[in-house]
Every structure is written in C-alpha cells, then in structure tokens.
Amino acid sequence: MPINVLMPALSPTMEKGNLAKWLKKEGDAVKSGDVLAEIETDKATMEVEAIDEGVLAKILVPEGTADVPVNDLIAIIAAEGEDVSEAAAGGAPKAASNGAAKPGAKPDAKPEPKADASAANQNTTPGGGHMGYERVNAAPEGAQPGGAPQASTGGRVFASPLARRIAKQEGVDLGAVQGSGPHGRIIARDVQAAKASGATQAPAAPQAAEAPKAATPAPKAAAAGGAPAGLTTDQVKGFYAKDAYEEVPLDGMRKTIAKRLTEAMQVAPHFYLTVDCELDALMKLRETLNGSAAKDKDGKPAFKLSVNDFVIKAMGLALTRVPAANAVWAEDRILRFKHAEVGVAVAIDGGLFTPVIRRADEKTLSTISNEMKDFAARARAKKLKPEEYQGGVTSVSNLGMFGIKHFTAVINPPQSSILAVGAGEKRVVVKDGAPAVVQVMTCTLSCDHRVLDGALGAELVSAFKGLIENPMGMLV
C-alpha cells in the first residue's frame, strides 16, 4: 500500500510550515532514516525522515511552498514491490490502517528525540503521521535506560536501572511487576521473577500485527505497537492556553478505569447488537409484584423491584439458556460457567463500580433487587470489597434514567459482554399492520468476538429479549 507523507508538526502548537527543500527527487529510492525534506517554521528547521523503505513516487508540494498546513499530503512513497506510477496516481487512501503496519518498522527506526513533540499532532490524526514521527513511543535504542515498555501504567514506575534494562531486554512490562525493593521499587530480581512466571510479558509486536485480521481492528492500538503511550502531559497541555483549564490529579479508581477500559478496547474485538424490547408486560408484572410485597410494621415493603432488576435477572437467565455465551476469554482457552454472574455498573462520584450479582440465574427478583440496593449504597460509600466487584461474565449498564435512548458500552475485562440499556419510552410501532403505542427499551450488547460470534451473541440477545417481553418466565 502506498505510504502517505504528511506535513509534520514540529511542535504541538504548529499549524503550518514552509517546505524549504526536497532532498530526494521523484523516483529516488528511500530507506528508513533517509532525510526526505527540510521543513521550516519561524523558529526552526527540521528534517523529515523516512521510516519505511520504498520509492518516492510523487512530490505533491514543491519546495519553497510557504504555509503548508500540518497533515497535508506532501508526497507519496511506493512501498517495496508496488507500482510507482500507480502509487503516484492514487496515493494511499486516507485513514487506511497505515498504523497497523508500523509496529514492525518502528524498532528499526533510528532515535530522533527532537521528533518527540511533533508526534503529538501526528498521532492524534487517524491515518496520518507516517513519516518519522510515530517513533516517539519507542525508546531511543541504547540511550537512557528506562525505555522498557510500560503499557499498563500511566504513572512513573520506580525501578532500578538494571531492572529497567533487563525488562527491556526480556520484554517484561515493568508496569505489571510488583517491586520488592525499598518503597516498592522494582529491582532486578523482581523482573527476573516476573519473567520466570511469564505473567507480565509486554504486549509484543505479533499481537499488534494480528489486530487487522480481527473483525473490528483498533487502528490506534496496532499503531502503537501494543503499548500506546498516548500524548504526554506536556503535549496535551501544549494544545490549550494555560489559564483555560484546571488540573485534576488522578485517583486510583480513575487510573484503573483508564487502564482497564483502554486495554479492553485494544485487546477485546468489540461488536455490537442492538434490539428493541417491549416493556408493557414487564411494567404490568412489576406493578403487580410490587403491590403484593409484604409490608413490615412501619409499612415498608419487603421489596420494590426496578426495571433494572428485571434486566439483571433476564441477563442471568439468558446466559444459562445460551451456555456458550456464558464464558470468558482466558488467553489460550475459554472459561465456560455454570451459573451466571452479572455485573451492574453503579455510577458514583468520580467514577463507577461494577458489583457482581452471583448466580443471577437462580436468585429471585426480590433477592436481586435487595442485593442491588445494598451494593449501590456501599458502592457510593466506596465500601465494596474487591471480591464483590471482581469477576462476572457480563455487565449491565443502564443510562435510561438520563433519557438516553441508545448507546454502546465498553466491555469490562475479563468479562465477554456488556449490555447497554436505554430508557423505556412510549413509541409508535406497527402492530398487526396498524400503528400502536407501546413502551420500548433499546438495548445494545457489546460482545467480545474472541468468545462470542455474531450468531451466538444474537442468540443471547434474543433470549434476553424473550424474557423481558414475557417476564412471567423469570418467575418460574
């Protein structure tokens, strides 16, 4: 696939620059590290280096052109074995998965620390940033130690120089290593132990290379070689005026959410199944059941079922009715469960918890309802025990109370699906050839394609819909 050469940004704030000089002509062979052109701003002159090999097929912006906007296509390189004239004519389709090809090439790239800043803009532009810029995520080879992959953490990792070097050499992700040195510092023996246990291999290039084959590739993940560092603090701050924002430090929950869900989107190939469920029967049953609840001496009912309680129960039963979907991905195998564990997202101030209702298939609606009330109260007080929010096969995330009609949710690892539940609202639908007003709730199941294929996911969704629309089935 031809490679687009885009106008690079020399600093996070640069918007345009001058193309001072082309150092290669059309038809020249280029290899990684070759200087293609010189770019000027009012502050500096920088070189544009090639990362990939090929032939410079076409120069689109002649030298001496002033004020070339950042990310404009300035040249096209025909990759090895490609027809130069064809590449020159067509160019690479914008937003093609250029990035996916990067991980292999990147380690070969020569370090060019000055390119750091320019990476910011490049990486934010899908399909852009091909030449000499994405490399910033890779540590300069042989320079300061400390370039070990740190995929799992955003913060600084404290590790001895030797530990860092061994981690880098052995491909151990320092972010996943427990330090045993003073103040939790990671020392060499921790890295060796982690390596021996094999539990903390940094996501390696092969994984990234496989990504494009998956149904829904995540181009960003692949582009970053499985270890996306994203923009640095300074790069992000560079985009905004200093007095435009206040800085909010990250607490542990925010870090965990960021880490886990980023990982989920990169690792688990998501696809989405949306279905409308009619609620009239369920609303009626709910009213009857709530009305029949025994009352204590203060007149307080023993339970008060919510729609969400029915959703939890329905997911629990649906999972046991479609046993193949009651499973999670475990790297080299699939774990299939007997009972259904259904997590329920509970929004709290500054984040969310997902306590898990165990055996949701077996529990009565009133048990689930009361358990949820307890979970929600304790989640808000941050009093949940880890074992109460760990595990689960699926989760339910309900934004109906905000009037949200439809949304998709990110799977919470290691679970294999998550149900995004919208508001129950009166809609006009066609029934028996005539318009009718019914209460409808739109639900979208995000599925991990490694575990659930489309048909299997659809089977699960359809079982769920059946239970919601015929809720008496949940009572027996």
Place this chain on the structure above:
Amino acid sequence: MSDTYDVLIIGAGPGGYVTAIRAAQLGFKTAVVDREHLGGICLNWGCIPTKALLRSAEIYHYFQHAGDYGLTAEKVGFDTAAIVKRSRGVSGRLNGGVGMLLKKNKVDVIWGEAAVDSAAQGNQPGQVTVTETKRAEAPKGAKGAGTYKAKHIIVATGARPRAIPGIEPDKNLIWTYYEAMVPETMPKSLLVMGSGAIGIEFASFYRTMGAEVTVVELLPQILPVEDAEIAGLARKRFEKQGIKILTGAKVTKVEKGADSVTATIEGGDGKTQQITAEKLISAVGVVGNIENIGLEKLGVKIDRGIVVTDGLGRTNVPGLYAIGDVAGPPMLAHKAEHEGVICIETIKGLHTHPMDKAKIPGCTYCQPQIASVGLTEAKAKEQGFAVKVGRFPFAGNGKAIALGEPDGLIKTVFDAKTGQLLGAHMVGAEVTELIQGYVVAMNLESTEEELMHTVFPHPTLSEMMHESVLDAYGKVIHT
C-alpha cells in the same frame, strides 16, 4: 534468679551488639551475653587493633622515605611497647564505647558463659543458663551467672583461629593473631602460614618493621578470594618489599627450638625445604564457635561447622537464630552486623530479604591495600557471564602521582549483556576507602550508564573508579 527478655543474644561482637541495639530500637527488651569483651574479636583482637598497628607501620614507612617528599627525618626508630600500647588503647576506647551504647539503648549485659537450655515453645520462652567466667572481669553494671528466659535467642558467638594438628599455637613460638598483636619485641624473622587477610596484614606489618618474612600459602595464589590479577600485582609489590612468598606450598612439619621454629615446607613440585624463623604465625582461617552452647542438644542443624539458617537468621529450631561467623562465611564483621539487623527485623515482622552475599565488600589493609566486592573475573566467567572488563592503573591518576603512590590498579567486571556491575577489584593506596562507591552502585543496581554519568571529583583517587568503568566500554580517557 530469672528474667524474661524478648531477645537474648549470645555474643557481644560486632554482630551481637549491633543486633542488640537494633532490637532495643525496635522496642524489644534485650540482653546480650559475653564472656570476654564487648565488641568481640573485631574490636579487641582483630579489625581495629591491627589497623592501629598498621598505621604505626605506615607512618614509620613514610618516615623512612621522607626524602622522597623533600623532607628530612633522621634517627627514625620505633618503640615496640609503645606501638602495642597505642593499639591496645584504641581497642580499650572503643570497647568502652560499646558498653556506653548498650547502656544508652537499655540493653542488659550479662557476663559469663552462656548455654541454651531450651528454645521458646508456644507461649513458653526459651531458657539460657549463664555460668561464671574467669576469662575477664565483668564490665560495670553487668548481670551475672543465672538462668535467663527469652522469647528469641540469637547465637552470635563468632569464631576463633583454626588450628592445624601438629602446628598448634603455643602462645610462645607459634602465634595466632592474639600473640601477633602484642609482641614484646619485634621478631627478626617470621614465618606466616596462610595468605588470607589476617596472614597478609601481619606479614606486611612485620616486614615494614624490619622482620624477614616468609609467607606460605597452600593454594596457587596469595589472597585466594581476590581476583587473580589483583593478587598477582599485590604479590609483586610484596616481593619487591622483600617478603618471600611460597604458593602451592604446605607446612608439613614444625620443629620447635629454644627460641625459633623450623618448618618443613613441601612445594607443589614435591621438593621440600626448611625455613627457620623466630616466630610462626598460624593464620589458616577461623572456625565458628558452635560448641558448648547447647546447640547439639536442641537438635540445631549444623553443616560442616556452620549453623544452617534460612538467610534471615532462623535455624531449624523455632525461637533460635544464628548470625555472623557461626552462620557461615564470609566471616567478616560487617557481614555479621548486617545479618544481625536482618534477623532482628525479621523477628519484628518487618519486610526483610536475605543478604546478597555477592555484594559484601572485603578489605585487606596491607601495603598496598586490597579491596573488592562481587565476582572476580574468573568467577564471573565460571558462572557463564560474558564479561566486559575495565582496568585503570594508578599511574594514570594525578592524585595518585601527587601522593607518591603510582602503583595499583582498579578493575571492574561487567555483565556484557545487561551492564550489571558484577565485581570490582582494587589494589593500591587507600582503596579500602574507595570500594564502597562501587558497593553503593551495585546495591542500587546501577548499570555502566549511571556510573559513567556520575561526576567524580577531581583530583581524587576515585576518578580511577570512573575511568575503569569507561575502560570496560572502550571510552577511557587517561590511558
């Protein structure tokens, strides 16, 4: 009488008293038992008094070479009794200091011979019986003989000179370090059996003071634990000073005369020779003091004279611990101290790790001094490392030249793969004060990068440490 302690330590050597102070800091009710001297061999008959003797020898040597520095020193002489008196005075002062430290930390000192009757079982504390000793008078305020109870008993009884059958020390003609430290007169000739740190230090001292010295070493190399290249350089210097060195040689027989000994020495080639000297110093190592303290009775696991521990001081008998020389080599004061602290912090429940013995430095205070840490080049290769070796000679260092000490070498051994500093080996002036720079680097797990990026002050001998690292990576400046 019976007192119950949290921790009772047998032996007030460097391992024992340091452990006692740390125990007190951690809030333990602590006692330490000794039969002879606070501070142990190290402070009374080892490390410290020999440094005092060697300092006298060093200054004497400088006086003899005053002319080299443009100075005049005439009628240079020495007074053996005064040299010994100074050395004893240094020990005495520090010995008193240990007593004060223990008192300040509210550690009870118990005077006498201790034997463990039982280790703690369940809620029952262990018991130690202390009997009177005639070896030395009890320091002021010490408790006496009796039975004492303790939840945790730490054995820190140290070591004593090893004796070779047929060549047993007699305090007269065949000396150990005890006698060698307090000579009444300087012997005119001396035979030193063993070329470890003790043997070589005495050889160096007595040679400087004018004695004809012969060193006999069984192994093919003097200073057998040191790097071969460093030991070889040291040997050349010793021989230049007039010390006669026989390696791969064994003393097979010693005949005592009226005021001399005649040793039969068998060389590696099978040839024998006889050497007569006024005194013979037996410096063939030390053995742990594991006898008569009740260990056998309790079933404490012992392997080749060493109490077996788990690296955190715990023996196979719960409630009973061992640190220092009795717990195995290297039999060095600083190892004992560190091991003691690890042991007591483990008892306290703090997060501890066994000591990494590859990072324990060793120093020998002969002229020239020897200092080392970690693996020798040969050991590193033996363990399968591909190594990068750096060397820097004293002759390339400005400060060394200015000091008039142009002989010596600093050698570094790196793992070529990871850049880990595996070992450092030095011979030359003041190297015993330099080595800890590398020890810190090793403990911080520095690679060659950090060492190269460290700024060493100029002009110092320490610059050679930098240059040695640079040399290992082909970046040395001053050679």
